[in-house]
Amino acid sequence: MATAAARVLLLLLAFAGVLLCPAAAEIKQESFKDDSRASILFEKFGFSRRGFVAITISGARTSSKLATQDQSQFGFFLLSDEALFEAIYEQPPPTDLNPNPDPNPGCVLSSPYVKPLFSFADLDSNGNYNKTFPVTHPDEYSLFFANCAPETTVTMEVRTDMYNINPDGSKDYLSVGQAPVPAIYAFFTVCYLVFLAIWLYVTLYRNRLSAHRIHHLMTGLLVARMLYCISAAEDQHYIRTAGTPHGWDVMFYLFQLVKGVILFAVIALIGTGWSFLKPFLQDKEKKVLMVVIPLQVAANIAAAVVGETGPFLQGWVTWNQIFLFVDVACCCAVLFPVVWSMRSLRESSKTDGKAARTLAKLTLFRQFYVVVIGYLYFTRIIVYALKTITNYKYRWVSVAAEEVATVAFYLFMFYMFRPAERNQYFALDDDEEEAAELALQEEEFEL
Structure with missing residues (x-):
């Protein structure tokens, strides 16, 4: 279960992205080896009404000291600046209709304020994944990877493409505000x-x-x-x-x-x-x-x-x-x-x-x-x-x-x-x- 410290880390990282990360999303490709960070900020990008996020994962695997691992605790999500504080600090409380809302309430992937894309449970047997996700609501989003499993490291190769579609059908890899x-x-x-x-x-x-x-x-x-x-x-x-x-x-x-x-x-x-x-x-x-x-x-x-x-x-x-x-x-x-x-x-x-x-x-x-x-x-x-x-x-x-x-x-x-x-x-x-x-x-x- 992710701790409060992990949520604070995500908050600090998100703020660093807001203040320091330029909103220009050229194609990025990076390798991670035995990375134990609770959250990784990839890019910030301003989407139009016809925006897309393409993510390709290869060779993904996890290593933990624990006996079992829940692959749904590892995944990618989008987070808008407006929903930043809610995603960090707020979780839906138990209700009569849902007395057990989430067995892992500390994981940001379960927050209703983020837009989850996929988790490691969706990977094939070789740890590969490739899919393009549409973004229909125009806004500026940050692309994150979350690791909600304690004492667990992740190894993977990631390629990210974030772009908008122009009226003529061509791709625009610059954020809306950078065009x-x-x-x-x-x-x-x-x-x-x-x-x-x-x-x-x-x-x-x-x-x-x-x-x-x-x-x-x-x-x-x-x-x-x-x-x-x-x-x-x-x-x-x-x-x-x-x-x-x-x-x-x-x-x-x-x-x-x-x-x-x-x-x-x-x-x-x-x-x-x-x-x-x-x-x-x-x-x-x-x-x-x-x-x-x-x-x-x-x-x-x-x-x-x-x-x-x-x-x-x-x-x-x-x-x-x-x-x-x-x-x-x-x-x-x-x-x-x-x-x-x-x-x-x-x-x-x-x-x-x-x-x-x-x-x-x-x-x-x-x-x-x-x-x-x-x-x-x-x-x-x-x-x-x-x-x-x-x-x-x-x-x-x-x-x-x-x-x-x-x-x-x-x-x-x-x-x-x-x-x-x-x-x-x-x-x-x-x-x-x-x-x-x-x-x-x-x-x-x-x-």
Whole structure:
């Protein structure tokens, strides 16, 4: 009989799926050997009125220390988010008509709030099973395997196909809320292509004499972001039509790594003022880069493991925690150079005799600092919240919001630090110089 601890485990796993598992159900195939978990979350998927779940089991067998085993205690079921709490905590009480409602009330397979698909009692003599189940009620469901037998392990190979049927009869392996995602990435690919063309015109044609090394690195960032959007669009397109990314997942994770490393490097280098304010980096600034770049590599490795396997992997939640922790660490580390530059400018304003120019630089870095924090906060918290609270039909909104925020951040950063002979922050007249001195004095007084 399953214990209360097993139900709590199922609750935690279901919550992890709600918060961390993407609702995209490409064809998955996984092997389990002597797995003793009480519940395994396979996928989350948003179904239309013509949805299907195809499950193929081969070589399934159980091993227990107990003398007898009830094969009906092992099985697959669907669970909607709405029925999550009821399935975990509620069981129908005994009644006069049914004084003995269930000999195994602790097993989630007996809950009236789940949609059972089949149990191991339906397997053939070789432990094989293959069937497609229709889903007629549109909603977002999680596919679970439940093991309600104590001290029992399961060995099996599982292939899952979750899809909707289009009006033309073709299969759509993307969740209802993910269907517009390929078009979204294709649109932003065009946006970055236009952005790159304009930036190359500004840096290589109009202001090539004023361009610094940081501007060439920013060019590389635009190229990496554009290639990332191309690979993401192709990856999602092939998953939608065929259930597999046809190798585009490799390109997707490669460019995800490259654009992440370059982005954090650009933010850190701009924060130090490297190239356009000073030609060198201090030791502490080099250490930041030496920390941020390996962290980004680690974060993208964790993201690849999470994306290419699924919640059925043992330790999947741990990999998600590693990814979130490392990503937050990168976001914090990359802000230190900006803070150091602001502190250095504030101190130099007292001695260098160029109050206006120093104030302009200080204003620039303050604005950059605020915008970086806003961008990181939005893409890490607001977008995450959109994924969890938005109706499953509109999960694409979080993807669109993240891409819009990224384009806006790039526009700000590239415009503020564009190459120019007379930058508005560093070319000031005498009146502005006097006004800046008064502003610095007032600032020192407030501090």
